[in-house]
Amino acid sequence: MNKTRKLLSIAGSDPSGGAGIQADLKTFSAFGCYGMAAITALTAQNTRGVVAAFPVAPDIVAAQIAAVMADIPPDAVKIGMVATPEIAAAIAGALGAAPRNVVLDPVLIPTQGASLAAAGLERALMTTLLPLARLVTPNIFEASALSETPLARTTDQMIAQGRMLVDAGAKAALVKGGDLSGEPVDVLVADGETRLFHGRRVATRHTHGTGCALSSAIAAGLAKGEPLIDAIAAAKVWLEGALEAADGLELGEGRGPPNHFYGMWRLNDRQLS
Numbered sequence: 403m404n405k406t407r408k409l410l411s412i413a414g415s416d417p418s419g420g421a422g423i424q425a426d427l428k429t430f431s432a433f434g435c436y437g438m439a440a441i442t443a444l445t446a447q448n449t450r451g452v453v454a455a456f457p458v459a460p461d462i463v464a465a466q467i468a469a470v471m472a473d474i475p476p477d478a479v480k481i482g483m484v485a486t487p488e489i490a491a492a493i494a495g496a497l498g499a500a501p502r503n504v505v506l507d508p509v510l511i512p513t514q515g516a517s518l519a520a521a522g523l524e525r526a527l528m529t530t531l532l533p534l535a536r537l538v539t540p541n542i543f544e545a546s547a548l549s550e551t552p553l554a555r556t557t558d559q560m561i562a563q564g565r566m567l568v569d570a571g572a573k574a575a576l577v578k579g580g581d582l583s584g585e586p587v588d589v590l591v592a593d594g595e596t597r598l599f600h601g602r603r604v605a606t607r608h609t610h611g612t613g614c615a616l617s618s619a620i621a622a623g624l625a626k627g628e629p630l631i632d633a634i635a636a637a638k639v640w641l642e643g644a645l646e647a648a649d650g651l652e653l654g655e656g657r658g659p660p661n662h663f664y665g666m667w668r669l670n671d672r673q674l675s
Contacts, residue, residue, distance in 0.1 A: 407478075409438065409477065409480060410479045412463075412482065412484075413439070414442050414483035416447055420658065421447075422483060426615075426618040427439060430622055432666065433619060433622035433623070435625055438470050442493075443456060443458055449659075464492040467496035468496050477503060478622070478624050478625035480505045486520040487523055491526065503621065504535050505539065506532065506535040506538045507616075508548060528570050533572070536624065537572070538567055539616065539617045542554045542577065545575075545577045554577070564589055564590070568591050576588055576634060585603055586601040587600055588601065599638060601642065607658075609648075609657055610658055611659045615641055616638070644662055645660045
């Protein structure tokens with residue numbers, strides 16, 4: 403009998419459904435896993451950007467996590483938007499003896515709109531949540547903020563920042579280079595080794611929540627017992643497919659989301675035709 407793989411997303415809520423816990427739950431389902439969520443913040447946002455963010459009280463965040471952990475222990479945990487240093491501390495305390503598969507996606511600066519991070523969050527992530535992470539997945543802007551170094555412009559600089567995050571306590575760091583010009587390259591630093599993941603830039607404006615989707619897809623692979631490198635590679639292939647199918651959703655006037663269910667919906671269309 404196949405075991406149901408369970409994942410917990412600890413993140414903010416996106417009412418437009420493209421990022422945050424909504425994107426995480428869709429991604430978990432796309433990978434055949436059961437998703438659960440502890441909400442850290444309510445946001446007002448859409449494809450045009452973030453209008454406002456309202457953090458949840460830290461004790462309520464902790465209570466959500468504790469309730470899930472006590473009854474349905476997850477095989478992996480994805481941590482996204484944390485919002486405040488106090489919530490970071492609450493998450494660390496509630497996870498306690500956390501699953502070994504914790505993926506931390508440090509949401510700090512949205513591409514468009516209001517900030518999603520209170521003052522001091524970078525230091526709180528480094529000291530309280532980074533040591534819990536099997537993998538941390540910053541983009542180049544987040545890696546710069548966490549490492550307190552200038553924005554990376556080369557893969558060598560991305561590797562250096564990844565090493566700093568590993569030295570600070572993460573077991574591995576995947577620094578994402580999609581915001582650099584040219585073909586996207588992500589850099590994995592783990593166990594003193596580095597690996598480059600070359601990608602393909604998909605011609606679409608619908609990239610809202612891609613960081614959430616990628617980290618959740620990696621977490622799903624880890625929950626299934628896949629080696630880290632295989633989980634990352636599979637997640638990147640899936641995300642490219644979701645981006646290729648994004649235009650077909652025709653959602654919003656700004657940056658819409660990728661199509662998380664492109665494989666499932668395509669199969670359903672064939673079965674109904």
